[in-house]
Amino acid sequence: MDASADRLPASEVADRSLVGLPATEIAARVRSGGLSAVEVVRAHLAHLADVEARIGAFRVVRTAAALAEAAAVDSSPRRAELPLAGVPVAVKDNVAVAGEVATDGSRAHVPRPATADHPVVARLRAAGAVVVGITRVPELCIYAATDAPGTVTRNPWDTARSPAGSSGGSAAAVAAGVVPLAHGNDGMGSLRLPAAACGLVTLKPGRGVVPGPVGANSWFGMAEHGVLATTTADLAAGLAVLAGRPVAEPEAPVAPLRIAVSTRSPVPGVRLDAAGRAAVDAVVGELRAAGHTVLRKDPVVLPGAALGTVVRWLAGADADAEALGLDPVGMEPRSRTHARLGRWVRRAGLVRPRTAEAFRGRMTSFFADVDVLLTPVVAGPPLPARPWHERGFLANTTANARWAPWTSAWNLAGLPALVLPAGPGRAGLPSSVQFVGPAGSETRLLWLSGEVERRLPWRRHAPVFVPDQPAGSRSG
Template identity: 85%
Template sequence: MDASADAALGPALEGVVGLPATELAARVRSGELSAVDVVTAHLRHLAEVEARIGAFRLVRTEAALAEAAAVDASPDRAALPLAGVPIAVKDNVAVTGETATDGSLAHVPQPADADHPVVARLRAAGAVVVGITRVPELCLYSATDGPGTVTRNPWDTARSSAGSSGGSAAAVAAGVVPLAHGNDGMGSLRLPAAACGLVTLKPGRGVVPGPVGVNSWFGMAENGVLATTVDDLRTGFSVLSAAGPQAPVDSGPLRVAVATRSPVPGVRLDAAGRAAVDAVVAELRAAGHTVLTREPVVTPAAALGTVARWLAGADVDAEGLGLDRQAMEPRSRTHARLGRWVRRAGLVRPRTAEAFRARMEGFFADVDVLVTPVVAGPPLAARPWHERGFLANTTANARWAPWTSAWNLAGLPALVLPAGPGREGLPTSVQLVGPAGAETRLLWLAGELERRLPWRRHAPVFDPHPPTG
């Protein structure tokens, strides 16, 4: 930000950075704040903290201020649910005039001539795109890094913000934007949310527009948002799903299953993760819900089917994006090569996903919500994982994050929220899963838990509104 723009921020804008998206939008709708001033304040904060977190591949300063001015001039401003809200967009969907690299230096520069539908919906709701956030190459891994860059966790910059929506999560946790786009093929929204103390929802299949022009990992990937409050998440989901305003709905007492066994053999949940689940279970019981222990069975066929789609999706993405495979990172090149073999062998079978979805429909026949851990321990170290091989990356990912990918294969909604005592200065989280169509139920339950177990909204060092008293 230049000095003149910085000086233009008067006392009235003190404290604007770090406010929830819903509050910012309400103030812009009423005319109390202008979208230009809100975006200017957030761009200033971005400039102050970006060097420490490495969240953005591209900052759109001039374009964002022009978009904010258009919001201020809009005759519909008073009706826009995200009026003037600064947002970030993950680097694997189209933003008009920008090139989506999917985290790869091997991409073919080709600015988009139209927004992806989710970006179009966010902009139509009044949101302003301030930047494009970093991802690991082809969004394949649960740490976000690449040649010359490592995206860091605002809670502890020695740790990763996870992946693949790691740049978006870091930006929200550092207060740079109150809401950020991401997507989730095997946990790529939920893992960064868990690492960075955020709330997110992977929608069920077909609820939000999916990828356009490239593969969705054979139906496993879904778009969503990362936020610091359930109200912000609810608003973002409403915009992306075009479902209209999602008012909180009292779902009444629920039957809640709890499962803590890892689907990956040999992986055990650490004490802090177990304490997070226990804290949520205690509050659910206190709120009058019925809690029982019941483990969903992830069959070997389902596990292999998930991995097959992950491998084959890399090959399809590299092909669809026209990547120079020799210019790809070695780990990704191996990944895509294995994916080509998987495709040729016919190992991506629709009936595998259909059978697992049917099995999980049976599981939810007499259960309203499932509670599970999200990750086995603290986030991976913030380091250049792209310099290590395919096996080192996939082993680290599988051991850290065994509880998320099954719900991508099943196409069922899954929500992550902060809970519990934390891990030595880092947040802890739990996952709520529901049957098809349960997004509203999960949001309602997350709101109830937010009231009973409130969480810190931003990482302490970056918190624009540190707690007092």
């Protein structure tokens, strides 16, 4: 699983001022002919070469292929219509990219290059995006830190910390300015946790918004595809492309919103740290100042729903291992135990559709008199960047549960949930909050994120990883 990359020719000088631009700005300038996709991609590949040794975000870097794809964008007769024209993107290592091998983070797979793109990759490319590389994930995408034998992916804000998981490589790449937009997916928080760890904005869409399976069976309906970005506008554009919808600015609601706030942890004994509480309080203050009604209201997550989530997490990993043909002997010990428990769960018939539907119904009732729910995302700073794969199943699952109790319920319910940076941060690391809405509220959540971004602007990249650029390429 060593990263493979061919290098840029030494004679090709990259314009580093293009690194750090938002995806929407890059696309607009490439569409108009003010920039070429090739020069944009070349600049980002050069920046990737500079920072990759410190963050370990990529399993594969597609230098020659990406430059060829960028040249095709420049020569396309449809260039002026492409919503992501020339935008460098990264793709998570659990979906097919034509000509590449998807490993799901495991060394125990049989290498088979994909013959066609996964639907989400095909949609990104059809929109003019250029795939510069494939990002690292923990084995079977089941952990809240990203590491594997011989490699530990690191958080650009603090390389002693993890960028979380499982979309950790994608998040590290965006936070370091290597790409302005990256693909990921989310079965129990795998987009939202890396976004919180790396100061990014993301949205796990509701069930059925973005087509295409995640893994063998989408963890029995819990997993959804999405993107990681540094601005709400970029997030909205990326999500629209994945959903097959026109890119448009989210419409404002016709009236101020009723927003519930809950900081109660679904996991007993887990307490939110001061920075997390300050982030929630800062957003509450701005929401009230903007004219929204904010009230305290806790959703009730019944034990059956919590058990149903864990059951799908276990069984989904086993189904993915089976579909990939993984050799159990070659799997990491923690993953082998995880899959073995999942196999028992599947054989016992514990994955029951009525569990998810009952919880979805309960949450539909919760949103009957509120428009949005505001919660924390994580209980404290990201987990340390270390070889978690050397630790056992129990150590991993306990660390994950204590750090990230606020995300997985919304996967079981199939409801949209958005994470954005907010608050004073955690000693040099970002802090974030989560907005959750009823089915079909993706546009509402995106609009609300944009409003918070305008009132509480955040730094878009980890500062140490952003080269000298014009002021317009940064924020915060």
